[in-house]
Each structure stands twice: as structure tokens, then as C-alpha cells.
Amino acid sequence: MEYEFKDYLRVREIKRSFEKTILLDRDVFGCGITRNQKNDLSVTVYAASKSDNFPTEVDGIPVTVVEEKKATDSAINGHLRLASLDKIKKKTREAAVKGSFSTGLFDAALIGPHDINMVVPEVLGLGIPQGVVDPHIGMKVKKSGCRSGVTEGEVVALDVSMFIDCSPMGWGTILFLEQIGTTPMAKRGDSGSITLDNELNVVGLLFANIQNLTLHNPIRPLLDILKVGLVTENKVDSVLLEKIIGVRRDYENGKSRTERWRPVPMGVSVGNVAGGTGTTGCLVRGRVDKDIFILTNAHVACPRGYKPPGLNPEPPSF
Numbered sequence: 001m002e003y004e005f006k007d008y009l010r011v012r013e014i015k016r017s018f019e020k021t022i023l024l025d026r027d028v029f030g031c032g033i034t035r036n037q038k039n040d041l042s043v044t045v046y047a048a049s050k051s052d053n054f055p056t057e058v059d060g061i062p063v064t065v066v067e068e069k070k071a072t073d074s075a076i077n078g079h080l081r082l083a084s085l086d087k088i089k090k091k092t093r094e095a096a097v098k099g100s101f102s103t104g105l106f107d108a109a110l111i112g113p114h115d116i117n118m119v120v121p122e123v124l125g126l127g128i129p130q131g132v133v134d135p136h137i138g139m140k141v142k143k144s145g146c147r148s149g150v151t152e153g154e155v156v157a158l159d160v161s162m163f164i165d166c167s168p169m170g171w172g173t174i175l176f177l178e179q180i181g182t183t184p185m186a187k188r189g190d191s192g193s194i195t196l197d198n199e200l201n202v203v204g205l206l207f208a209n210i211q212n213l214t215l216h217n218p219i220r221p222l223l224d225i226l227k228v229g230l231v232t233e234n235k236v237d238s239v240l241l242e243k244i245i246g247v248r249r250d251y252e253n254g255k256s257r258t259e260r261w262r263p264v265p266m267g268v269s270v271g272n273v274a275g276g277t278g279t280t281g282c283l284v285r286g287r288v289d290k291d292i293f294i295l296t297n298a299h300v301a302c303p304r305g306y307k308p309p310g311l312n313p314e315p316p317s318f
Helices: 005-022 090-098 219-226 238-252
Strands: 028-035 041-047 061-067 109-111 119-123 140-145 149-165 173-182 194-197 201-209 214-218 228-230 264-266 282-286 292-296
Touching: 005 028, 005 041, 005 061, 005 149, 028 173, 090 173, 119 238, 119 282, 140 201, 149 214, 173 201, 201 219, 214 219, 219 228, 238 264
Parallel strands: 041 061, 119 264
Antiparallel strands: 028 041, 028 149, 109 292, 140 149, 140 194, 149 173, 173 214, 194 201, 201 214, 228 282, 282 292
């Protein structure tokens, strides 16, 4: 990491204060922390246009404006997309900024397999997760999704706040907070993929695309709120390893990610008709009861109206 963490914390404090005003602007979709063209940490505003109305700095920290267009079908990942400006009503902005409604931290759900012997922690094309790591700007990452397979990217934004259209799930327009932004690295159907660094440590849970970013829930606080831990290579015994070798053989022989897999690896289609088709992310284990679950997105695995952890949905009257 080329910047001092204390410098990042200072920028984050300023950004969080600044966005309470900037997110009320009718042309703004979101706000985050990136690097500018001079490679300095910068508060970045994602807006409909690069208007001269936005300041060039705040409390000595440079402000960068990125032009973000309304999402099109090609930019949709699963059910969720960047909210259009006409959907981000004034009351929605005000409630979200105040923290009373319309905010979310995670788009996550756990799937309990009928038989734990029918799932393996292998992430197709990558391997078995090694642990958890916190992101930093410039980190190289990769994911394995059922639509686009293995793709690589880079963390370019942290502490991202973004208005996302979650109306297909009955959540309305949600301001997602504290998200990770990477270079675009997903297509529709890759929702639920985990994001890993080059050492196969898990960084995040992929849940949405906008024009300039793919968005991911940060994994460490997500695991904490779900009270689960990763199933890593340290948990693999000889019986499980034999199953994993078979899965790797099928993958090398070109078996499709949308086919029926037994045992089920990570990085294949969830195929849940009620919630849509997304990707199996990773295996996790309850910290208390030790039950095994598949981690993916709520908008992938759950029916309309399910409330994922960390979601504070807006009132229907807005």
C-alpha cells in the first residue's frame, strides 16, 4: 500500500462529512475515495455530468468528479443497477443522508445445502480461499462468476456510497454505504461471486455493476454480522480433497458453469428461480453451531421482500 493508513482515515473522515451535503445534489449518484490523476487520495463524486458547481477540494483534500450514466441492460448485474436520477427522490436523499431510511451495507444471504457432502470450497478456476484480507486502493483482485468466468480487476475506490435501484427486490432505492469499487469485472449473472486477491484471500462479495465500477460488499464486516467464518484450505481433509480434484477435472474438461454440478463448487450458477440466477460465492461455517452455508447475494438467493442484514429500507410512501 503506497499511502499511509492514517492519511486514508483522514480522507475518509472528510469524505463522510462532505457527502452529507453532496449526496443531496439532484445530479449526484454517489461518493467514494479514489486516487486522482496526480495519484493523491481524492474524494470522488459520481454525478450525471462534470458540473462546475462541484468544489475542486474540501478541507485541503482534492475532489474528483466522475461522469456516471444511467444504467443500461448491459450494465446490470443480476437485479440491481445504478438508480436513475428520477428514482432518487428528494425525500429518499434526505432520509438516506440522515440515516433514518434507505441505507444498506450488505446484499448477502446464506444458502443451507440439503447435504453438506454435496458442496466443496473450490472456487472454479482459482482454488480454495486462504483467508480474509482488507482492501486497499491499487490491490489486484479476481473473481470467478457463472457468467463471465474468471476475470481480473483492481480496487480503485473505497468507502463508496452509491444509490442503487433495488426495486425488483422490493427494497426501493438504497444508498449502499462503505462499499468497495473495482474496475469493471463482471456481467449479469456474476452476482454473488467472491472477490479475492492474488494470494486467494477473500476481499469482498460482488453485488452490482455501474458504468465505471463493479461494487462489492467488504467481506470482514459481512462475516462478522452473519456470525460465520470462511471454509478455507486448512479445513480440507483427504475425502474432501478427492471431491475437489474431481471438480477441477470437470472444469478443465470444459463443463459449463450453468450445468448441474455434484458436488457443487463455488463460481457456478445458483439457479434459484425465485430470486434469479447468480453465482455461488464461497462456503462459510457458523461460528457457534458450525453449520455449513453457501454465501451469495440476497437478490440472488432470496424472494422479493427478504431483508438482508444491514438494510434499512425506505418507507413505501416515498
